[in-house]
Amino acid sequence: MMGHNKEKRYECDVCGKACQIPSQLEIHRRVHTGEKPYGCSTCGKSFTRLSGLREHRRVHSSERPFTCSDCGKGFKASKHLKVHRRLHTGERPYACSDCGKSFAQSQSLLVHQCTHTAEHPYACCDCGKAFTCSAYLLSHQRTHSGEWPYTCTRCGKGFTQPQSLLKHQCTHTGERPYTCIQCDKGFTCSSNLLVHQRTHTGERPYICTQCGKGFTKSSSLLEHQRTHTGERPCTCDQCGKGFTHSSSLWKHQRTHTGERPYTCAQCGKNFTRSGNLLEHQRTHTGEHPYTCTQCGKGFTRPSRLLSHQRVHAGEHPYTCAQCGKSFIHSRSLLEHQHTHTGEHPYTCARCGKGFTRPSRLLSHQRVHAGDLSIPSPVCGERFAMASNALTHQHMHTSGQPYDCPYCGEAFDSSRGLRQHRRTHAGEQLLPL
Template identity: 55%
Template sequence: MEDHMTGYNKEKRYECDVCGKAWQKPSQLETHRRVHTGERPFDCSECGKNFTCHANLLQHYRVHSGERPFDCSNCGKSFKTTNHLKIHQQLHTGEKPYGCSTCGKRFARLSGLRDHRRVHSGDRPCTCSDCGKGFKSSTDLNVHRRLHTGERPYTCSNCSKGFTRSNSLLQHQRTHTGERPFTCAQCGKGFTRSSRLLSHQQVHDVDRPFHMPFSCSDCGKDFKTAYYLKVHQRVHTGEKPFGCSICGKNFAQLSGLREHQRVHSGERPFTCSDCNKGFKSSTHLKVHRRLHTGERPYTCSDCGKGFTRSTRLLEHQRTHTGERPFTCDQCGKGFTCSTRLLSHQRVHAGNSPFPSPVCG
């Protein structure tokens, strides 16, 4: 035991002349220096991938052989390395050995703590070469890059729909299985995502009904989450970070880009069960379904007339208020909606489909 402790407390005498990090053995220093030089002398004979040390190459070989020699005694799951097994076992023990010195939040992995620290520092060292956007981790950057490449490596075995993230696929699969693993303890209602459960629980919070803790500094509108606020603020900033790789059109939300991409692909994955008509988005299908059900959820407070869309109600209300916000820049005539303005402008362009009542 004494010999072991002597080795454990051995002075780290071999210092890196680039970053100052010290090691106990010259061989450890030699391996470390490859981080700075980029040297990777150990090559995989199967795929050609390179590694800085022989131990990492041996672990990599298990990718090709499928060997997983390290088994979890709790659930039987197998792993390629002892380190992967150790990290997995923290799911069973609840151990989170890495704590943030700023806010106290704890993590099972050191990499998780490093990524988290950038929340406090604002550091985003991983930059997209296509759009210049910065990310806290290389994993987040890799996922983002799929917006530019169109890659969707996670595919649903039921409907073949593709996803950029594995957790997005998992959530989607619940639409097929009906699984709702996140259950409200008060009313028993189930949800496919934890975020939806959290939003729902505000219904039961009598002290803070529909609590909206995140406020927009521009217009004062409140939101349930910081993410919803961030998306909303793009209305004020004009930011549209999601660009179409085919035509260059930009969108404020990823969902808008996905729907737009179906204009190019012709894909209409949302089908009406009554008439089999296809739609690019679930929202468009939902509005269409009202033609079959007769539902008109948007009602005019002046005359009681109902509408299938909120935009139709807004246009209708202008007949009561007299508001005509769309004005022709050539003759000053005002219109209640943009489509009527566009039709009118053809009169000036000489492209009107209707003959002039004056000149025929």
């Protein structure tokens, strides 16, 4: 009788893992063989288990059978609801043994641990870029193949990841289910809320080992590290300009195509980035949610507050390797470096004129388009560029605020003064 109670175990001949029933062993062996017999008829994605396919099919449908009792949000799988519930309970059961930081998901802990070891075990065979988890690699590979399997039914826009589609759909519904308890700002996904909360706490857990600069996101640290290595793996096929991040490349490409998919509902102005639209909308509402604790000045975005705080601290962290001049902003350093190289990477397709930054190209293109949207506050005359409107203002006030330190001649624009100073060849230039 005792022999009948003894549990029979089936062992994997590759790794020795034991399973209680033959069907479990058969499913486990697919880890070694790579077999994925259950394929999605919509996007072609394959799975090792039938249950995985059933769960995946909900990505293509609107079915969300698992609902949170606290906030009403629906999920396609019970395990996703379980993880979501930890946002309400504050439970973070997975702790890092190196730094003590805890996480709501085991996968998040595994990805975090790679920041300590610098391990990126999943490498792209096309460009060599490495990732901390296989899901990130799979999503990245779609940037090479052009595959966008997750499509918005409202506007037709495609995405490489289902969570990116879900986040995008909130732009149609206006839903921002994750709210900051300190400033009431809403977000489309919990990870963005978590990063935002660090602007209040000042937490910057991702530290650069070369310069000590801290970041709120691991992706921001990775992108920053490329400023030390000079690596720019994402290259524009039209002008050859390189970028440290694929999202920066996509945004840059819009300067060539003229695409501005984000439109202000109040004035109709279009933008290449959703963040720029959000910032612009604050010009209508007057909202400046990010305030300097030293002088009380408010800003429309946290990055501008951070840059402003450097004015108080006297910090200029970005230094030109050629002449030693330092800057508050990294973009100011990049623009300055063009004065050494003579590079004008942003070129007008109409007349061929080159510019050192995309904003100047966009201002120039208004001249061709006849877009004179910036009025003079004195006489109402309209201009394509704000700098032209400012120069014109000096004609009314008879002011010429830019004086040459050598001969005293005055100019109504800083550009005019810079051009004049070149006539003092051989003299040691004073800083403006």
